[in-house]
Amino acid sequence: MKTKMILIAGLTILFGAGVLWFAPGVSAADKSADIKVLYYTCPMHPSVKEEKPGDCPICGMHLVPVYNAPKDSRTNAPATGKTNSPAIMSCCGMAGKCP
Numbered sequence: 896m897k898t899k900m901i902l903i904a905g906l907t908i909l910f911g912a913g914v915l916w917f918a919p920g921v922s923a924a925d926k927s928a929d930i931k932v933l934y935y936t937c938p939m940h941p942s943v944k945e946e947k948p949g950d951c952p953i954c955g956m957h958l959v960p961v962y963n964a965p966k967d968s969r970t971n972a973p974a975t976g977k978t979n980s981p982a983i984m985s986c987c988g989m990a991g992k993c994p
Contacts, residue, residue: 932960 935958937943937951948958 930962933963934961935959936961 934944934946935948936945937954937956937958939956940951940953943951943953943958945958948960950957
């Protein structure tokens with residue numbers, strides 16, 4: 896019984912390693928080749944744009960990099976369509992009671 900459990904565990908580990916080894920994917924070098932830093936900006940003052948990292952001249956916070964979006968990445972762009980309908984506004988507490 897103990898031998899069977901060890902054999903099953905060993906085969907499971909080998910199978911999992913084989914799947915990970917031969918799984919298709921994009922290498923880290925390919926991913927980093929497409930992403931470039933466009934500029935550095937302040938999280939609190941997006942109007943501040945600098946070419947090099949440093950501190951915000953207005954508040955002193957560290958500037959964060961803004962990257963170009965790779966062609967196949969998803970963005971955080973707002974969804975299309977009307978999002979401020981009365982039903983949505985009422986259910987989120989912005990106007991009156993929920994219907």
